[in-house]
Amino acid sequence: MIAMDIDGRRVVTEEGRTLLDAAREAGIDIPTLCHHEALEPFGGCRLCVVEAAPADSRGPAELVISCLAPARDGLVVRTASERVKEARRTVLDLLLARCPTSDVIRRLAAEHGVPRTSFPESTDGSKCILCMLCERVCAKIGAHAIGGAGKSRGKRIAAPFDLAAEDCIGCLACARICPTGHIGYEETDDERKIWGRTFRMVKCEVTGRPLMTEEQRSFEAKRAGLPEDWFTKCPESKRRETAETIAKAFEEVR
Amino acid sequence: MSEPAIVIDAKRVSDLLDRLPAGEASALPEALRAAQAAFRHVPREVAAAVARRLSVPASRVFGLATFHGEFSLFPKGEVVLKVCTGAACHGRGAPTLLDELLSKLGIASGGTTKDLKFTVETTNCVGACAMAPVVSVNGELRGNAEPSAMAKELLGGRS
Numbered sequence: 001m002i003a004m005d006i007d008g009r010r011v012v013t014e015e016g017r018t019l020l021d022a023a024r025e026a027g028i029d030i031p032t033l034c035h036h037e038a039l040e041p042f043g044g045c046r047l048c049v050v051e052a053a054p055a056d057s058r059g060p061a062e063l064v065i066s067c068l069a070p071a072r073d074g075l076v077v078r079t080a081s082e083r084v085k086e087a088r089r090t091v092l093d094l095l096l097a098r099c100p101t102s103d104v105i106r107r108l109a110a111e112h113g114v115p116r117t118s119f120p121e122s123t124d125g126s127k128c129i130l131c132m133l134c135e136r137v138c139a140k141i142g143a144h145a146i147g148g149a150g151k152s153r154g155k156r157i158a159a160p161f162d163l164a165a166e167d168c169i170g171c172l173a174c175a176r177i178c179p180t181g182h183i184g185y186e187e188t189d190d191e192r193k194i195w196g197r198t199f200r201m202v203k204c205e206v207t208g209r210p211l212m213t214e215e216q217r218s219f220e221a222k223r224a225g226l227p228e229d230w231f232t233k234c235p236e237s238k239r240r241e242t243a244e245t246i247a248k249a250f251e252e253v254r
Numbered sequence: 255m256s257e258p259a260i261v262i263d264a265k266r267v268s269d270l271l272d273r274l275p276a277g278e279a280s281a282l283p284e285a286l287r288a289a290q291a292a293f294r295h296v297p298r299e300v301a302a303a304v305a306r307r308l309s310v311p312a313s314r315v316f317g318l319a320t321f322h323g324e325f326s327l328f329p330k331g332e333v334v335l336k337v338c339t340g341a342a343c344h345g346r347g348a349p350t351l352l353d354e355l356l357s358k359l360g361i362a363s364g365g366t367t368k369d370l371k372f373t374v375e376t377t378n379c380v381g382a383c384a385m386a387p388v389v390s391v392n393g394e395l396r397g398n399a400e401p402s403a404m405a406k407e408l409l410g411g412r413s
Contacts, residue, residue, distance in 0.1 A: 135313075144311030149320040160316040161298050161327070167312060 005055070006077040019066035019077055020048050030066055030079050031088070031108065033095075033179045034131035039140055041067040044131050046091045047108075051078040063087055089114050095129055102127040102180045127182035128157060134174035134183055142223065143169050146195060157183070164196030170213035204234035206241075260329045260370070262297050270300070277309045282318060286325050294370075295329045331366045331373035335408060336390040340379030346386040347401035352376065354405035372409070 004011050006023050013022040018041060023030050033045035043065045053061035055074040063083065078084060092109040097119035099105045105127075109115070134157055135147045145168035149158040159165035170192050175183040185194035189210050192199045199213035212220070217231045224230075233241070270288050274281050285304045289296045296319045305312045319325045337343075337352045352363065355374050359367050366373040382388050385397035389408060396408070 138313075139311075144313050147311070147313035147317045149317055151321045158316065160312040161301070163298075165313075 002071045002073045004071060004073070004075040004077055007079055013071050015071075017071045019050060019052065019064065019069045019071055019075070022071045023050075023066065023077070023079055028079055031112075032067060033108075033129060034133060035067050036133060036137070036177060039133070039136050042132060042136065043068040045095070045129065047088060047095075049084060049087045049091065051081050051084050052076065085112070088112055093117050094119060096121075098122050099127050099129055099180060101125055102129075102182075104180045105129070126156070127180040129180060129182075130155060130157075131179060132157075133177045133179065137173045137177045141169075141171065141173055143167050143171070143219070145169070146174060159195045168195045168197050169215040169219045170194055170197060170199035171216045171219075202231065204237055205232045206237035207234055209234055260293050260295070260297075262293055262299065266292055267300055267303060271303055271307045274304070274307050276307060279308055279310045281308055282310055282315065283322075286315070286319055286322075290325050293329070294331075295326045298327075329366065329370055331371050333371060334373045334375065334390075334392055336375045336377040336380075338378075338380050338382075338386070338388040338390070339376045340383065340386075340388075342383035342386040343379075343388050343397075348387040351387050351389070351401035351405055354402055355408065358405065358409055 002013050002015060002017070002022075004013070004022060006019075006026060006028055009026060009028070011022050011026040011028075013025060017025075020030055020032070020035065020041075030048045030050065032048045034042045035045075035048065046065060048066040049063050050066045050069075051061040052064050052069060053076050054072070055076055061076065061078065066077075066079070089112055092105070092112050092114045094117075095105050096109045096114060096117040100117065100121045109117075130148070132148060138145050138147075145165040146157055146159050149156055159168070172185060172192070172194065175185050175194065183194075185192065187193070189203075190201055192201060192213055199215055201210035202212055202214055202217050203209065204211045211217075211234050212231060218228060220226075221228050221230050270285070270292060273288070274285050282304070285308065286296055286301075289300045289304065293300065301315045301319060302312060304310075305315045319327065335355060337348055337355065339348055339352075352374070356363060359372055359374065361367055361372075361374060364375050377390060380388055380390060380395065382395050382397065385395065387401060387404070388395055388397040389404065391408065396404070399407070
């Protein structure tokens, strides 16, 4: 058991948790952009910066990245001190310079007292903050279809050789996890277009609504060791079926 | 005259692949280095074959190939000239030297001539300031000369 002081409150957590985990468990909000519960902490956006000091420290507290810093017994953590706010403003100032067209970044920056960037604005129109959530979620799923390419100022997210992403299964995880909406796609009931590919949709056999792409169905079935035609119904249809089965069973009992 | 091309023959590709340990992701940098050496770039089909051989996602191969300056996605010239732009070289005429090379070859910095003979790039300080202005010629350092004369010599009479 680990007991810490976060913003003057006693917060108890377990070994292996991060400062961000502990704070959020206690209902203390710390802003993040590159963090996702389903993925390993990354420490890319630096927005979750907090101040932390051991209880017995006579020196100044350190600025640490809360999504990476492990919870330790006796830590005194400040998530909204002047120093933290200033550091966060700098992070947002830089993000705003990188993505001046992103509504998400603009709103976040404004909320933290950065109405405009003090750095030269990027003019490429990109909303990508290089949080790598898309690459990471794609790898977690096991598709590994897209990833970081280039380096430094030229770094970007791309499909291999900037061609249609051959390994993409059209699951949209990258587009949905993207905090700024940088990854675009098009969708109709019959097909989905993303990363230069066009996918045909599998329809729910009950409702006829699009369920997933054909590639995604094969991929998921193979991964789970299920027959190719396992996924045939949308979750809503499945729930209804289950409910009907239960209702019928009850009637029979009665 | 037809466009020169670097031939990516199946034999050379299979030789390259055969030397790689199958399924060994850590061999990726070495594989790309071998491809770059054999074809003066990392051809797309070779990158794809390397990915299959090493069981590495194509996205990772592309990431590495675009990250390191030693890899190129487009064929480089037979002679790669890297003009040092360090302070000493700058002071001893590197900008003049670079300009002359580029204008004589009719390319931009980082570019390659159509006949694939020359590539001209810039590099940060190579640490040989005493012989400024320095040019790396396929990895060998040359310098200690008047910029215009050097440009002429490097291009070997090509006007």
